[in-house]
Amino acid sequence: MKMLKKKPLYQVLMGTFVFAIVISMASCYPNDDLSVSETDLVMTSYYDSVDFSNLNTYYMSDTIYPVRDDTSDKSLIKDNNLIVKTIADNMQAIGYTRLYDTSSVVPDVRISTAAISITNIQVGYWYPYYPGWGWGWGWGWKKSSKGMDYYYGYPGYYPAGWWGYPYYTSYTTGTLLIEMANPRDIRVVDNDTVVPMYWTAAVSGVLGSASSNSDRAVSGVNKAFELSPEIKPNN
């Protein structure tokens, strides 16, 4: 009966070992999958010492400046006109007047836009290992000339693929940048001539299908204006 005490301990240790391996494979970060539209982020920032009520006119180019991984490609982005129109509609709705000819009249503010596309590539190694789940490992009693011996069979655990499988994932993020500045408000800070940004908005997300990108860009721009009641000239 004394010898019986050792067996549960061994069983317990093996159980612990199997249990621990399984648990170590469990996820630290459950529910870590996002749909493409859930990756969208809208950020806005305004300069609080500016009196926006004095600003009425603005100039905006019809070209959204494209920034791509391939820097030689300066073609317009697919939704260029749609996004420019969305910004123009929002600016008109809050009370700004758009100027098209700045040769004779200086606008109160200028809006610059850019679209930045960055492709991220991740390389990882996946090490799958599958411990055997055998709770019923064999053990038994064997009578020998020395008295009672006991022995136990080993549970089948077979680690598969210790050398690891490489995998590559890549995703491209697109960021739309909208900046509003006053061309006449020039300041000198630490011997640098700077034009402070009156308002900055960024709409960013992982790029998906063409139609989803268009929809999300438009709703992102609308959201940016919705978050910025402070820039309304007629507050």
Next chain:
Amino acid sequence: MKKNKFLTTVFIVLISFSAMGQGGGIWNFDWNMGFPMGETKDFIGQPSFRGFSMEGRGFVTENITLGGIAAWNVFYESSGWVTTQQDETKLYGYQRRYLNVMPIMMTGHYYFSQGSVQPYIGVGVGTYYIESRNFMGIYYTQGKDWHFGVAPEIGVILPFSNSNTGVNLNFKYNYAAKTKNEQAYSWFGVNFGISYLF
């Protein structure tokens, strides 16, 4: 790799405690539930049902055990689309938060009886390794630190008849203290699992 080193340390600690249990002892393998309290609740309000613990206790007197415990709990909450603001900057995005907690503690327990029902009280003292992640879309801010912690508990072991296995149920208050960089965390744990008595 960090997890393997962690588990190896845990085994060494627990095995050394079981060796100490000359008068027998108890192994517990429990499923852990966690209910956030206090400052934890400000970060994540949802309870955690993803957690487990391994514990080894050795009797040093007739009614007292000393031992060690290692555990892992995951708290998760998705707040969906939120707008946050800091000064003049606003951020609108899909917010999710994670808390990964790994308590490693030395424990001591006192048993009121050791028959067919074994109620006990005890306390654990040790450390909580806590990693928090606050996601907005695909971007996140992370905090990680080792916190000193204490965990008083009350529970009961119910052995199956004529067997050296049984059921363990306990209620534990987990408190991980504030560190220089990270806030304090506390949660109420309900743990349920299997005991091996030897």
